Amino acid sequence: MNPSTETQQAFINKSIVSSYGTMLAGVGIIILFSIMAPTSFATFDNFINITRQISFLVIIAVGATLVMSVKEFDLSVGAMASLGGVIAAKLAAAGMPVVICLLTPILIGFFIGMANGAIVTRFQVISFVTTLAMGTILSGVTFWLTDGSTIFQNIPTSFKFIGQTQLGAIPLLTIIMILVVLIFWYVMSHMPLGRRLYAIGGNERAAVVSGIRIQHYKTFAFALCGMLAAFTGALLASRLGSAHPTGGDGFFLNAYAAVFLGMTVVRSGIPNVLGTLYGAAIIGILANGLTIVQVPSFMQDVITGVIIIVALIIQRLGRHS
Secondary structure, three states, rough: OOOHHHHHHHHHHHHHHHHHHHHHHHHHHHHHHHEEEOOOOOOOOHHHHHHHHHHHHHHHHHHHHHHHHHOOOOHHHHHHHHHHHHHHHHHHHHHOOHHHHHHHHHHHHHHHHHHHHHHHOOOOHHHHHHHHHHHHHHHHHHHHHHOOOEOOOOOOOHHHHHHOOOOOOEEEEHHHHHHHHHHHHHHHHHHHHHHHHHHHHHHHHHHHHHHOHHHHHHHHHHHHHHHHHHHHHHHHHHOOOOOOOOOOOOHHHHHHHHHHHHHOOOOOOOOOHHEEEEEEHHHHHHHHHHHOOOOOOOHHHHHHHHHHHHHHHHHHHHHHH
């Protein structure tokens, strides 16, 4: 085999890995757990259960996708989800209508996201630092609101309706997740807002020359991310009928893992909503399967971290090829 042929073969191998590696890994995970637990994993009821479990992760990860599309990060999404859940639960316990319980955290999340975006764009502070600090502030506020305890008393049934209701065999949470995915997929794929966000993420200098208002669109991306994170927390509180001051913190790592995994499946190297859905599904299937085969929960965190590293390697291979 001459050098040029070897180079071509290496290019083909890298292309296959970057294009189909994550997808094949997902299929492999499903087959593995189907063999290990055929009567409990590979069932329709468990499939429905997985869609409900990943609904929170998908919604918060879609917000992370928007911010990553402009080459920024929001590390406050977990704390924002915790705060959103606590605010929704406190309002519900106070007897406020369900609409108010959901809209209030959404609006607060939107404005906190705007604050993140304004600090990043107007004062040129790195988004890692800004959102890390904001997450610390939000955690402090959440503990202050709850005195560090779980809110579960006087939560009305009407508030739990959204999180615990099924329409036929389909959970309402699954339907909400699908609607969020479809809305933001359409926005990012077919509307000027999505094209401008991708233009900023692709080449910020070229976007400026094209007349795109960088500060405006980046701030809006952070605002939408904060809004979806708070909405996730409110849905989680509705599902559980309670809210813990750290209830949403665990979503942070998995949300970005879902985005990175999605970048290796659809539109290689570019954050995208459908890819994020696929990434979240892999994480959800993995967590569900590991729980069914009784793998300790701490090992699930280890495996999630490994998945992120592998996804980054696959993404890197795709970029080179």
